Amino acid sequence: MSKTVPVGVSARHIHLTQEHIDALFGQGYQLTEFKPLSQPGQFAANETVAVIGPKGQFDKVRILGPARPASQLEISRTDSFAIGVKAPVRESGKIEGTPGITVKGPAGEVELEQGVIVAARHIHFHTSDAANWGIKDQQLLKVRLGGERGLILENVIARVSESYALDMHIDTDEANAAGAKTGDTAEIIE
């Protein structure tokens, strides 16, 4: 049985707490939806912020909503060199000991003490997909992206939940190395 998954390419983006949204956009500000994401309830917001590192900055970093319990900036390794922040590869939410960064919005600035990561490649599985394919939460998979720049990604983390929709998330470095784009398909080979 071929285990085919859609590919979603994550450009740099940020998740913010409501406290940080307040500080950046004004007390009680609510993010507005630009477009829905593949995971139910998640959305790209119309709002963007600037992030400022020791060697450079990115002016329009998209906020993904809704607000989260901890703020987290996800960048590529290419980005990390550009702004001079040594972001480690981490699973979303596992930000202990990661570097911080300055975030600037229209109403103020916030100094994140931690939260800058390069997101570890992963696949979201609905519980039923995982059961069908015999895949367990946190299992490490090998996934093939075909084509001229074909490659096989190792250590792709399986994340299984009733609230997930099937989608593999890779960053722009991984996508560009493979010549892949959102909407392509990949195959779990192991």
Add this chain to the structure above:
Amino acid sequence: MSKTVPVGVSARHIHLTQEHIDALFGQGYQLTEFKPLSQPGQFAANETVAVIGPKGQFDKVRILGPARPASQLEISRTDSFAIGVKAPVRESGKIEGTPGITVKGPAGEVELEQGVIVAARHIHFHTSDAANWGIKDQQLLKVRLGGERGLILENVIARVSESYALDMHIDTDEANAAGAKTGDTAEIIE
């Protein structure tokens, strides 16, 4: 027998004809060596140029010497989006039908009519290495880069010559997707 090769990461760079060096730096100008490269006789020059695409530019693009029969700009796919040039994946020297770009030096500008490529991943083999391992010129190989972001690159082109030293060349997207850097080692697995 394990087939281990050193990894060389190629940042964006340009090769120029002597005619273009003359136009950019002044008649009869000779490139000066900043440091030797892994391939015998090749060097990174002290000189840099600006390259200007429709959506952006890079100000300090390293020239690799010596002068070549055709000018060629090698960028990553990430770079190609940044400057708005649709560079195809090509083997070095195969530039027919590729896009052009404006190049600017201290003494003038040159409009390249073609030559902007994303370099196809490849391994340089000395004839003796290739013979030892039973690898033929232009053979497509699978090569593994290990570690946290481990991956297997497909379609790695073997290039065999008496004038080559063993080295695998990948671009910054591929290196960053793998968390690899110059001096790492990779293994030919197929």
